[in-house]
Amino acid sequence: MALPYLASAARRAIERGLAEEIKKCSLMKQTGVSLKHMMEFSLHPSDNYLLFSAQFLHKELPVRLAHRVTELENLPHGLSSQDEVLKVRDWYVDSFRDLRTFPDVQDSKDELKFTELINQIKMRHNNVMPTMAVGIHKLKQALGRKQGLNELPEIHQFLDRFYMSRIGIRMLIGQHVALHDPKPLPGYVGLICTKVSPVIVAQNAIDDARCACMRTYGTSPEVHVYGDPSFTFAYVPTHLHHMVFELVKNSLRAVQERYIDSDHDCPHVRVVVADGLEDITIKISDEGGGIRRSGLPKIWTYFYSTAQTPVDGPQIQELPSVMAGYGYGLPISRLYARYFGGDLQIISMEGYGTDAYLHLNRLGNVQEPLP
CATH class of the missing domain: 1.20.140.20 (Alpha-ketoacid/pyruvate dehydrogenase kinase, N-terminal domain)
Structure with a gap:
């Protein structure tokens, strides 16, 4: 109707x-x-x-x-x-x-x-x-x-x-x-860096996400990164930063809110970078309590968010940190991944935590998925 x-x-x-x-x-x-x-x-x-x-x-x-x-x-x-x-x-x-x-x-x-x-x-x-x-x-x-x-x-x-x-x-x-x-x-060739270190870009995105978490909560869980920083491939660093920032930010918020009134220390978030023949895969794992199985489909919609929507706030700018609350973080990150032939998957265990798998096509031979 x-x-x-x-x-x-x-x-x-x-x-x-x-x-x-x-x-x-x-x-x-x-x-x-x-x-x-x-x-x-x-x-x-x-x-x-x-x-x-x-x-x-x-x-x-x-x-x-x-x-x-x-x-x-x-x-x-x-x-x-x-x-x-x-x-x-x-x-x-x-x-x-x-x-x-x-x-x-x-x-x-x-x-x-x-x-x-x-x-x-x-x-x-x-x-x-x-x-x-x-x-x-x-x-x-x-x-x-x-x-x-x-x-x-x-x-x-x-x-x-x-x-x-x-x-x-x-x-x-x-x-x-x-x-x-x-x-x-x-x-660099225009916006493309021929030697992007996914570990270094991930670390920069983690630093930004932890700063955002500290501004909101006054503290932030630690994030441990596993991978070879000397490994590089051709990609757009700004796209990669955006995706990792969004995923780590979500994990930090989930962990922080789960343990905010707990006597236990917050468990750290783990970021693993794996180098495959076709894909580079980045896994972000947290112990933030997970997502209900019935709620998993909602995370890919543009109407769903667990954060407060800043629609009535001051004039907004196009920054990932400010977009929190519109329900755009995950669906937009998946589009960035798919644009160059990658993908984004979320697997969650309710009562424990969530794993996000960010797949990046390292061959660069996939055409834009034009709508």
Whole structure:
């Protein structure tokens, strides 16, 4: 049953000609790329390569944006008329228009102007995730207790597609823009580091998660890391940091809250990094009491969170630590893992603790899972 959403702001109609162009592009096939492809073609970013990359993005980005605008226009339960969703839709429409009105990229001068444009588009979309989170939270409030958290599969499927597409768009733009850095970090090809140490990245994410735990509780359980810090592989360090931070943060909170009134010391969280032929697997294990088997499906939904939702707080920024409370941590982390051919699994023992298995494809040969 559709909900009678009434947007407080007038719905901005898309100009007819632009709407027809969006529809035309939304019927075109998206072109996926792999981590290996991005890295190999970016190793020596000559003017010719940057020109080729800009020409590809000039054609590809409007297609991806058009797919998302079409979905945002046709959401169930009145979401398409909800203020926050309309705001996000308008950002996508504006970016589509900017790209379609930009002339063909024919030389290095055009390429530099195009790079400036897509960087502005990336910044325009910085707050898409928290803005959508507020809109979805309002849907959850409107539903109240009348429907369960898992009774809207179409909303969760849409959000999976929407955020997977968003990861891809930001990766393509970020990679192209980063190749213009006059002083790239050693071992980096754009956003990709050819020698990422998962142990070192995990340790940095652990330090950040423990700081967040200390800010909330005044203390934090210890985290022990097992693995070879000298082992490296090609990956995007920011993606890896985000996933490990989220998983460790959840474990720390579970352990801390279970033992907050106990006379016993908090058991430490264990992080194990294993190097396989196809996958690098990171296991995060805690003794935080676990999750009920009936509750496990809920952890992958965008409506479920055990933390307080900061929807009424100050203006939110797109940071993992602030996103706690929207129920986005685990599903978004799984999308990051799947984007380059990995996965995220959660196995829990109620009454004891939880193990999270983060699988990362070390071959880099899997194309983006485009929605």
